[in-house]
Amino acid sequence: MARRKRILKRFALIVSTVVAIAVFISPARSQFSLPNFGHTPNWFIQNADNLVVSDCIRLDGRCLFKIASPKSDLSQRVDQIEQRLEDISDDYFNRNAESLKVESRIENNVPNIYVSVGDREVRLLSVTNLDTGREGIDLKTKASEIVEQLETGLQRAKQERQSEFLIRQGIIAGGLLGVMLLLTWIIARREKRLRHSKKLISPEIHLSNHQPISTQLMQRQQWNLKEVQHRLLQLIQVGIWIGGLLLVLGLFPYTRIIQIKILNFLEIPWRIVIIAALVYVFIRLSYAFIAKLNSFLASDYLLPLEADRRVQLRIKTISVVARSIVTILWIGVGILVALAAIGVDITPVLAGVGLLGVAVSLASQNLIKDAINGFLIILEDQYAVGDVISVGDASGLVENINLRITQLRDAEGRLITIPNSKIEIVANLSSYWSRADITIPVAYQADLDKALEHINLVAQEMSQDDSWRRQILETPQVLGVDSFDERGAIVRVWIKTQPLKQWDVSREFRRRIKIKFEQAGIPLPLPQQQVWFSRQYTNKDGGRKVENGGVGEQETGRRGD
Known part of the structure; x- marks a missing residue:
């Protein structure tokens, strides 16, 4: 309740300040408007309609009237007229008495505009047929309009240089800066709270694989929405200062020309910045929509509980790919909109993009194969981020998958990148469940039945241990003697485990077997080798005799001869 009251007080203060400023500046509200750029010449599109362009004649940054000329002559004509206007206006501003006279005279059937200040007279411009444009009026009427606009503009410019006006505008500027x-x-406080709340639900730090998938997706959706709010607040803050400073510059006749130059300079960059900001906002909103859609698909009434972990991996992979596609699409749309905003005709651009797409598709068949195979891998759930897979000679943990490549991290920490088109046969070692395939050698001289009994006992104890029962899905299977080799009888054990837990379970099972066998006096076999040797010598009769020397056994750390 207290927080709501504080917010209402702040809102009331802002509204009161704005209303007070609006009431105070109402007599001079015409001085408060930004310049109109609706008729700024377009230099990007070259066609017959733009051979003749128009521009404003300005005094103190204000547009008094417009003239038109061929594009090549317009800039020179505007500079000449504004230079004459500046000279005569300086003379007019320095005179205390009202001695301004603006009139139109017909000379050689062409109206000419003259401005007189005292005994000084200056021909400002000649009105041409191009100046009438598409207004549908004759030259005389156009000249009369220019005369009226010139006289009004000069009188207003002189009034704005009076001390009373400057003081009033200074107070308005102070009020604007205060607002x-x-x-x-206020925005900084709100932004600080948003940053704090974003840290609490940051998807990179606070999302754990042990959380339900719906919780993770909900947090990701909230984070994206708060990210949009955060960036919008930053954009609003920048807009407040840029817009406010431009308004302050426009309040005074001496600085209004600076406002015009800044606006002219920022006209195209500002459009691009706005479009880029909107594209970023739309990308983040799309991310939030993807998280919301995935959260709906992963709800408990659609998916069984035992598949929850698998669903997490699959949805994580689909989310990464979907976000990549959405990002590319929005950036493409943003580029086209930006080109249109700065005056480029995007029709040939789109046609060129179409032709380029055909050429790229022909030259990038491998990329297309990668994309199709990558889509099928994700659609068929062959594997996902977080799985351990084996592809040909490469194996490891899937760290990244998109429509083009799959990246694995092997046991040595190497990052292996495989094009999706090269993936034909894949072995997934962590799909839904895993199995620990354990072989235990038993020495030939040991009691085999006793060894099997102890192996069964260790398997039962481990499956009932609180530390391991959650990782072991079913009762371990002691399959019996699987084979014989140089080490002894090989006993095989299968243990069904949670995905990726087979290696942990195998290590613990072997450790317990070693301890149990030592307690029961069952020796673990050592590698052995048998070596047959003979001795050859010559007897007294010159004949040779061979005598077998026997058998020698060689063990690890021991030798018999």
Whole structure:
């Protein structure tokens, strides 16, 4: 309740300040408007309609009237007229008495505009047929309009240089700066709370694989929405200061020209910045929508509980691919919109993109195969991020998968990148469940039945141990003697485990077997070798005789001869 009251008080203060400023500046609200760029010449599109363009004649940054000329001559004509206007206006501003006279004279059937200040007279411009444009009026009427606009503009410019007006505008500027500071403070507090809440639900730090998939997706959705709010607040804060400073510059006749130059300079960059910000916002909103959709698909009433972990891996992979596709699409749309915003005709651009797409598709058949195979891998759930797989001679943990490549991290820490088109036969070692395949050698001289009994006992104890029962899905199977080799009789044991837990279970099982066999006096076999040797010598009659020397056994750390 207290927080709500504070918010209401701040809102009331802001509204009161804005209303007070609006009431105070109402007599001069015409001085408060930003310049109109609706008729700024378009230099990007080259066609017959743009051979003749128009532009404003400005005084103190204000557009008094417009003239038109061929594109090649327009800039020179505008500079000449504005230079004459500046000279005569300086003379007019320095005179205390009202001595301004603006009139139109017909010379050689062409209206000419003259401005007189005292005994000084200057021909400002000649009105041409191009100046009338598409207004549908004659030259005389156009000249009369220019005369009226010139006289009004010069009188207003002189009034704006009076001390009373400058003081009033200074107070307005101070009020604007105060409102800007207040809004910045409020936004900064809100932004600080957003940053704190984002840290609490950061998907990179706080999402654990042990959490339910619905919880992870909900947190990701909330994080994306808060990220959008955060960036919008930053954009609003920048807009407040840029817009506020431009408004302050536009309040005074001496600085209004700076406002115009800044606006002219920022006209195209500002459009691009706005489009880039909107693209970023749409990307983040798309991420939130993807998380919301995945959360719906992963709800408990659609998916069985035993498949929850597998669903987490699959949805994580699908989310990564979907976000990549959405990002590429929005960036492409943003580029096209930005080109259109700065005046580029995107029709030939789209046609060129189509032709380029055909050429790229012909030259990038391997990439297309990669994308199709990658899509099928994800659709058929062959493997996902977090699985351990074996592809040909490569095996490891899947760290990244997209439509083009699959990246594995092997036991030595090497990152292996495999194009999806090269993946034909894949062995998934962690799909839904895993199995620990354990072989235990028993020495030939040991009691085999006793050894099997102890192996069964260790398997039962381990499956009932609180530390391991969650990782072991079923009762271990002691399959019996699987084979004989140089070490002894080989007993095989199968233990069904949680995905990726087969190696942990195998290590613990072997450790317990070693301890149990030592307690029961059952020796673990050592590698052995038998070596046959003979001695050859010559007797007194010159004949040779061979005598067998016997058998020698060689064990690890021991030799008989």
